[in-house]
Amino acid sequence: MPEIVECVPNFSEGRRKEVVDAIAKSIASVPGIRLLDTEMDPNHNRCVITFVGDRTAVAEAAFQGAKSAVALIDMNTHRGEHPRVGALDVLPFVPISGMTMDDCVALAQSVGKRIAEELRIPVYLYEAAATRPDRRALPDVRRGEFEGLKVAIETDPDRKPDFGPAKLHPTAGACIVGARPLLIAWNVNLGTKDLNVAKRIAKAIRESDGGFPAVRAKGFELADRGLVQVSMNMTDYRKTSLVQAFDAIQDLATKEGVEIVESEIIGLVPLDAILAGATQYFKLARFHHEQILETQLWE
Amino acid sequence: MPEIVECVPNFSEGRRKEVVDAIAKSIASVPGIRLLDTEMDPNHNRCVITFVGDRTAVAEAAFQGAKSAVALIDMNTHRGEHPRVGALDVLPFVPISGMTMDDCVALAQSVGKRIAEELRIPVYLYEAAATRPDRRALPDVRRGEFEGLKVAIETDPDRKPDFGPAKLHPTAGACIVGARPLLIAWNVNLGTKDLNVAKRIAKAIRESDGGFPAVRAKGFELADRGLVQVSMNMTDYRKTSLVQAFDAIQDLATKEGVEIVESEIIGLVPLDAILAGATQYFKLARFHHEQILETQLWE
Numbered sequence: 001m002p003e004i005v006e007c008v009p010n011f012s013e014g015r016r017k018e019v020v021d022a023i024a025k026s027i028a029s030v031p032g033i034r035l036l037d038t039e040m041d042p043n044h045n046r047c048v049i050t051f052v053g054d055r056t057a058v059a060e061a062a063f064q065g066a067k068s069a070v071a072l073i074d075m076n077t078h079r080g081e082h083p084r085v086g087a088l089d090v091l092p093f094v095p096i097s098g099m100t101m102d103d104c105v106a107l108a109q110s111v112g113k114r115i116a117e118e119l120r121i122p123v124y125l126y127e128a129a130a131t132r133p134d135r136r137a138l139p140d141v142r143r144g145e146f147e148g149l150k151v152a153i154e155t156d157p158d159r160k161p162d163f164g165p166a167k168l169h170p171t172a173g174a175c176i177v178g179a180r181p182l183l184i185a186w187n188v189n190l191g192t193k194d195l196n197v198a199k200r201i202a203k204a205i206r207e208s209d210g211g212f213p214a215v216r217a218k219g220f221e222l223a224d225r226g227l228v229q230v231s232m233n234m235t236d237y238r239k240t241s242l243v244q245a246f247d248a249i250q251d252l253a254t255k256e257g258v259e260i261v262e263s264e265i266i267g268l269v270p271l272d273a274i275l276a277g278a279t280q281y282f283k284l285a286r287f288h289h290e291q292i293l294e295t296q297l298w299e
Numbered sequence: 300m301p302e303i304v305e306c307v308p309n310f311s312e313g314r315r316k317e318v319v320d321a322i323a324k325s326i327a328s329v330p331g332i333r334l335l336d337t338e339m340d341p342n343h344n345r346c347v348i349t350f351v352g353d354r355t356a357v358a359e360a361a362f363q364g365a366k367s368a369v370a371l372i373d374m375n376t377h378r379g380e381h382p383r384v385g386a387l388d389v390l391p392f393v394p395i396s397g398m399t400m401d402d403c404v405a406l407a408q409s410v411g412k413r414i415a416e417e418l419r420i421p422v423y424l425y426e427a428a429a430t431r432p433d434r435r436a437l438p439d440v441r442r443g444e445f446e447g448l449k450v451a452i453e454t455d456p457d458r459k460p461d462f463g464p465a466k467l468h469p470t471a472g473a474c475i476v477g478a479r480p481l482l483i484a485w486n487v488n489l490g491t492k493d494l495n496v497a498k499r500i501a502k503a504i505r506e507s508d509g510g511f512p513a514v515r516a517k518g519f520e521l522a523d524r525g526l527v528q529v530s531m532n533m534t535d536y537r538k539t540s541l542v543q544a545f546d547a548i549q550d551l552a553t554k555e556g557v558e559i560v561e562s563e564i565i566g567l568v569p570l571d572a573i574l575a576g577a578t579q580y581f582k583l584a585r586f587h588h589e590q591i592l593e594t595q596l597w598e
Contacts, residue, residue, distance in 0.1 A: 034595070036589070036595050037589070037590065052595070096592075182592075189584075242581065243580070246580070246581055260582055261582070262582045262583070262584035263581045263582050263583055263584070264583070264584050264585055264586070265583065265586055265590055267590065268590055268591070268592045268595070269590055269591060269592065270591070270592050270593065271591050271592065271593045271594075274574070274577050274581075274591065275573070275574075275577060276577075277576065277577030277578075277579075277580035277581045277583075278573050278574060278575070278576030278577040278580065279576075280576075280580055281542070281545070281576035281577065281579055281580040282541065282545055282562045282573075282576045283559055283560070283561045283562050284561070284562055284563070284564065284576075285561035285562070285563050286563055287563070287564055290335070290336070291336065291564055291566065291567055291568055292567070292568060292569070292570050292573065293305075293395075293481075293567045293568065293569050293570070294569065294570045294594070295570075295593070296333070296335050296351070296567070
């Protein structure tokens, strides 16, 4: 089993394609890195780059991406729907094969330390890499966003970073680095302009408000399309499947008198997570992945 | 691109596991062959073995399978739901990569000739390998089945085989060899014991009765389960998708007051054919196969 770690940095740029391309290029040019996906979202003004490699290559590529983001993104002029604290906002490492979660925590620590020292950016460790319980959840670490954290980091001892200066980088802000299980980023778009519908549905399904385990959800407006969005992070699709979440949103939307227009997977998804939809649609019995022709030819 | 041809022989044995295992072993023991799937159906009393390799390996493995079937299956005592003319009933070659349909026709001709000469079995060429228009369609070649063909092959000049004696092999019958595009064998099981419901639905959807292009369908009884079955061959899922066929069966079943209990893919299915169900279920927009994690890691 080869050593594969996935890295899914979120950068605060989703509109200027040349900036996203430059960041992606700085990552992809590290030997041993395979760039898997780049997603830009102009409403969120955010991009998600997915790449894989062994731990040494991924550590270097993550640092190069951070360095490139510091040079190209100014948080003082950044506006977007998605909460954020820095140019390289979130940097998660995900064990895929030949790596444990502990290996990814160690990777997050060493890359986080290097970003703090060489780029002079305060770094917070989150999820499996968190050093305190109140830093496990990303929304807690991101509280106040770039604008709010600017003051809090210097005045509130609880907001002191794990590495680097207790002061935001003037243009690149802060950076949140961690290790987590494979996450599916998934948006369900609803045929209404009423943001409250998306917010009510997000609240009803997310774990933090008593909904489904391992589901994070927020409501967003897609102003340019006249839609609203339930934006989800499925943090463990074996606990709550995409089918369960979709069916729940469908029911709630119907009660609101609203239709689901479409859904969209951002970045990567494991085969069995997405196939569950086909199994449901076709009422498939006794189906196994080895029946998919490509899985046989690719082996 | 490696040379890959898929071979999907159908043998007239779906109950005696030791016989199916012995046939599969004779195929798999040919160097360069990868056995992908073995499906036994006791109601049909038939098994479908799927394997791939380059043309030389596949030609040898197909012959070894035929030889093994001749030794182990006696058509005089064979009973099952599915129509059949021989122990190795149908032997199709399917181009997957680095092979054209013409290459597979040539393969069908040479393997067919060898089966006829070395095993003394009359061989009919069908589909892309057919030598006459009335032998393109499998049901036409199989007309009368083993019992009826026994007489017809000796008396009707139109039933003279393409290779071998104009007389059935005493125990192994005849063999139908050909080349065809990738086919999806798919059964939809209905919650009724009324075989006529399955027959009416099959008739409504199959191409030969004015239904969907590239859909073959028959109604069967699943006596042991108290269900009936619409058994389909989707001969070109780009012409009629699984979603279109399923939706049509769903509508027709509802009109009959019957529910779809389950469906079952027999053997292999291309990724995009099955994913269409997930795309439909989740209303997925802008989804591409490269987003499936495994497709990236397997490359």
